[in-house]
Amino acid sequence: MKGSSGGRWTVGKAIQSVLKHAFLIIMAVISIYPVLWVVSTAFTPGETLATGWHFLLGFVPVPDHPTIDHFASVLNLQVTGGTFADWLRNSLVITVSTVLASVALTLPAGYAFSRRVFPGRGALMFSFLLPTMFPGVVTIIPQFLIFATLGLVNSYLGCIIPYTVGSFALSIFIMKGAFDSVPRDLDEAATIDGASEFRAFWQILVPLTLPSIATVSLWAFMGSWLDFALAHVMLQSNSLWTLPLALYSLITPTYTYYGTFSAMSLIMAVPVFIVFMIFQKYLVTGLTSGSVKG
Amino acid sequence: MASVLERLKASKTSYLYILPALIGLLFLVLYPFAYDIYISFTNMNIGHIRDFSLIGLTNFSYIFSDPDFIVIVENTVVWTVANVIPTVALGLLLALILNSKVRGKTIYRMFLIVPWAMPSFITLLIWKGMYDLQYGVFNKFLEQFGVAPINWLGDCHWAFPAIVIANIWLGYPFMMIIFSGALQSIPTELYEAASIDGAVGYRQMLHITIPLIRPTIILGLLLGSIWTFNNFNSAYLITAGGPGICTTIFITQAYNLAFGGLLNFSVAAAYALIAFVFLFFPGLLWTRYMGVTKSS
Numbered sequence: 001m002k003g004s005s006g007g008r009w010t011v012g013k014a015i016q017s018v019l020k021h022a023f024l025i026i027m028a029v030i031s032i033y034p035v036l037w038v039v040s041t042a043f044t045p046g047e048t049l050a051t052g053w054h055f056l057l058g059f060v061p062v063p064d065h066p067t068i069d070h071f072a073s074v075l076n077l078q079v080t081g082g083t084f085a086d087w088l089r090n091s092l093v094i095t096v097s098t099v100l101a102s103v104a105l106t107l108p109a110g111y112a113f114s115r116r117v118f119p120g121r122g123a124l125m126f127s128f129l130l131p132t133m134f135p136g137v138v139t140i141i142p143q144f145l146i147f148a149t150l151g152l153v154n155s156y157l158g159c160i161i162p163y164t165v166g167s168f169a170l171s172i173f174i175m176k177g178a179f180d181s182v183p184r185d186l187d188e189a190a191t192i193d194g195a196s197e198f199r200a201f202w203q204i205l206v207p208l209t210l211p212s213i214a215t216v217s218l219w220a221f222m223g224s225w226l227d228f229a230l231a232h233v234m235l236q237s238n239s240l241w242t243l244p245l246a247l248y249s250l251i252t253p254t255y256t257y258y259g260t261f262s263a264m265s266l267i268m269a270v271p272v273f274i275v276f277m278i279f280q281k282y283l284v285t286g287l288t289s290g291s292v293k294g
Numbered sequence: 295m296a297s298v299l300e301r302l303k304a305s306k307t308s309y310l311y312i313l314p315a316l317i318g319l320l321f322l323v324l325y326p327f328a329y330d331i332y333i334s335f336t337n338m339n340i341g342h343i344r345d346f347s348l349i350g351l352t353n354f355s356y357i358f359s360d361p362d363f364i365v366i367v368e369n370t371v372v373w374t375v376a377n378v379i380p381t382v383a384l385g386l387l388l389a390l391i392l393n394s395k396v397r398g399k400t401i402y403r404m405f406l407i408v409p410w411a412m413p414s415f416i417t418l419l420i421w422k423g424m425y426d427l428q429y430g431v432f433n434k435f436l437e438q439f440g441v442a443p444i445n446w447l448g449d450c451h452w453a454f455p456a457i458v459i460a461n462i463w464l465g466y467p468f469m470m471i472i473f474s475g476a477l478q479s480i481p482t483e484l485y486e487a488a489s490i491d492g493a494v495g496y497r498q499m500l501h502i503t504i505p506l507i508r509p510t511i512i513l514g515l516l517l518g519s520i521w522t523f524n525n526f527n528s529a530y531l532i533t534a535g536g537p538g539i540c541t542t543i544f545i546t547q548a549y550n551l552a553f554g555g556l557l558n559f560s561v562a563a564a565y566a567l568i569a570f571v572f573l574f575f576p577g578l579l580w581t582r583y584m585g586v587t588k589s590s
Contacts, residue, residue, distance in 0.1 A: 142326030
């Protein structure tokens, strides 16, 4: 940008800069405000939000006498037979299985779509993308009926299988894009040198596409760790609940346990937030790689 | 032409790679979709869970003659437009500002990305708490200025803007990120050449920036529309479609019909099918546009 008028200071530029910062600060405050609120509520005694906190600077909620009681009550939470330990275990089993299954199934599919030419390839690729156009309920209702017939309602598999399949559209598409970005010569050279196709895939393509594999894992993780709609339908016994269902049970039509709710929200959200911040760079590349070429 | 069979044979391993995923897709997406179409022509509900029978177009004529239907169509269209346009506009504005010379970009970006990085399932329930009539933070804030509490979620006029605001809050960081990516991919030489030719400020923006990121803007609008139209969480977790049907859109209507107690699966399926028809064209545009089905 050297040589443009960028170097000189003018009143107009100063006003522009002040306006920019004002806008960015307002948007930054709006962005974190609900999080401030939940942190404040999690450390405020009592469940009602009615008392125990005040505004700092007229808008930042702060507890009068901070306490960590709500975190203890989350760990001791029970809803007719289900305990926090149950829900954590259910969530972990379902999420880990979903991530593993999703990676195991989307890698070979993405590979075939990227490296091989075969009849029906375009149609098949399109059919994997179809679900993105379905309103989720279109499939939840029949899925529920199918799983009811198979006796898989109220079982881990009733969630793991739909979550895994639900991750396909985006994941296969991301993996195809990732394999496409690796020059063909690399794995072709390896096969010419006598390596099997599987070895070329495993020793050359997989290491080069690790960021995309991480992205695929993260999408599968987010989709299962946080899902509410399907779990709400599939897991009806309290001891089989996942964490989102237990969290939702704290907000009832008649009463809301805001203190416990906020503490549990933080327990569930903090790990996701950290992982997300680390991986955010990779998350969008798969989605937009086709669009920015213009 | 006899080679078709041979080509299929030669491609056996290719199909094997895809087969496991394809089986999942067939049983859990394509079959349910076909099944959904089928039950939308039956009378499957709480009284006929197993012994349902085909009743032709009755469900559709019931939906189209239901006065609620037009309200729900209106809600869904307003919901989608009212969310997508501000979301894209805010995302674009933030990306443009962060792409210009500003101090503290990294810190701003970290804060601005929070709504996206927090699980939406949780933040929506947080918004519900903030809208609480008696104790919610918004009413407490207004109280300081002597403003009477607003019944955000119980009043039809407030409930809709309330959930739209929460959903815009969820949406702009994603748009900001995809636009930032697009802006960074514009070669700086273009701007240098333009400023040598005397084009500065708004004219650079109008003639270089906007045309070059137009594909990303279109992508944002399309993807945003599909996701918003389909956004069950945002439309359900705060208001569950209420009060009445004030905030009910296609997807929440179908969900409430099916799982709201009456197990009215057939009418729900018909609703979902109508919603799919609405969505199919933007969806088709998206896949065409991205050229995702093309080979490398």
